[in-house]
Amino acid sequence: MAWTEKLPSGRYRGMYRLPNGEKRSAGTHAHKKAARDAAVEAEGKVKRPGWRDPRVGLTTWGEWCDIWWPSRAIEPQTAASEESIIRNHIMPRWKDAPLAEISRHDVQAWATQLLVENVARKDGEVNEDEPRTRKPATVRRILNVLVSSLTAAVDAEIIVANPAVRIKLPPTHAQPPVFLTxxxxxxxxxxxxxxxxxxxxxxxxxxxxxxxxxxxxxxxxxxxxxxxxxxxxxxxxxxxxxxxxxxxxxxxxxxxxxxxxxxxxxxxxxxxxxxxxxxxxxxxxxxxxxxxxxxxxxxxxxxxxxxxxxxxxxxxxxxxxxxxxxxxxxxxxxxxxxxxxxxxxxxxxxxxxxxxxxFLPTTATDIAHAMRDPRGANVGQTSAIRGYTGLHAVT
Known part of the structure; x- marks a missing residue:
């Protein structure tokens, strides 16, 4: 139930509780009735189905990662790879970013930067004369980890939508398989x-x-x-x-x-x-x-x-x-x-x-009966077309 508190200044603060029992203020007012009305209105909003605490979205990505990561059920090799991605790419950019303030535009700009920046070679040196950039498939793997974390945040009702989906990257071309003779x-x-x-x-x-x-x-x-x-x-x-x-x-x-x-x-x-x-x-x-x-x-x-x-x-x-x-x-x-x-x-x-x-051999055996001569000739398929001299146009 909503209530009011009189402040030393003589003003009144309207108070109410969240569904979890936490106290919240509905603001201060000059009159007790105004403070109580504001508290009653705020309390009514939090009791409605689907209400979300707007302050939850101020959780930073780094804080959310500490909650989300231990809950994942993934293979050890995948975990090692994704921990490296988080440490080297996601944390430096998103650690202190409040989840509710991450926009699709920000994620797109970050992904684009990952694509075009000149990265170090195996010896740890960055060559300005011969830039080395990441492949789209590599950036997609990095982005997918962020997508997974924010999808979990949506499921936890911390944010309404995932800002990391539908990010545009160049298409990835899988290497075609090689078939040896x-x-x-x-x-x-x-x-x-x-x-x-x-x-x-x-x-x-x-x-x-x-x-x-x-x-x-x-x-x-x-x-x-x-x-x-x-x-x-x-x-x-x-x-x-x-x-x-x-x-x-x-x-x-x-x-x-x-x-x-x-x-x-x-x-x-x-x-x-x-x-x-x-x-x-x-x-x-x-x-x-x-x-x-x-x-x-x-x-x-x-x-x-x-x-x-x-x-x-x-x-x-x-x-x-x-x-x-x-x-x-x-x-x-x-x-x-x-x-x-x-x-x-x-x-x-x-x-x-x-x-x-x-690679399957192509024969006409399976359709020979269906394609028998409609003029009533024998049903079997001949090994060659009699009298074939090449295609020609009908004039």
Missing amino acids: REQYAALSAAVPGSQDRALLDFLVGTGLRWGEACALHLHNLDLQHAMVTVSDVTDGTEIKPYPKGRRTRRVPLFQWAVDELVVPDPRPCGVKHRHERSCPSGLVFPAARGGVRDDRNFTQRVLQPALKAAGLGDLDLTLHDLRHTYASWLAMDGVPLGRIADLLGHRSITTTEIYAH
Whole structure:
């Protein structure tokens, strides 16, 4: 219930409470009735559905980050990456900014500045003669962290709308996948000097496993007797997680050529941390030289890139993930249905697999009956068009 307080000056202050019990002033007035009326009116507003305390929006982004960040449920690798983004890019600009005062214009200006500013190279130096700017995809990752934080602030009813959405950035162009021919892959494999490195490449292109799935593969999931591999784990380089991408265990056939170079390690625990602390029943199939999980960047720089150059394929800009694309393209070229390819790759939706559709052989068998001669001639499809001499215009 609203009330009034008489001040030493002889004026009156109207008082009321928020829904949480906090006291608030409705201002000071010369007369007690005016002070009470103002307090009653203010109290009525805060009791209406959907009322928001306008002072909450004065919370700064830095203060909100301390509340929002611990509530996030994200992977450790993602957390490490986003902590770096917050420390290096978001905090310097938005730490002291009240949430309610962040405008879309301000965010757009900040994002544009991230795009055009000259950033330091690996040696920490900024070269004014040869400016180095961030890629749009990098700025988008930075912006997405701010978007996530402000979306949470909307959900917490601190701000009404998210000012970081619909920010305009140049389009990001994903690098198109590379599909090797069998001859190209044979040249690449032959250019790899180490047998175990060659074994890993053969396994990747022969099974379609992702790098993280192959490097998390344990001996107990490699069934050479029945020529089958069970994909049930994945690694981000720091720990073993008990599910592959898509969270579905899958079984992939093995072929002799894909394991010819493989030397099976001794059956001992892998020594890598497992998510949920479950015990490790066997060692890794492809451990690093000193134990533990292999690093994809090290493998690319030490093995893949030199081999590509030696094989005359350096201009392809091939990545380790392109070996998975190559596996799928070989399946499609030999007529394996997209649904089966999706199962082997562990895709949750066949839509993802449709990027390989253009490799499927094109025949007329499936439509031959529907397109039978309407004049009553035989239904079958001939192997060539009789009397074909080239297209010509009808005059």
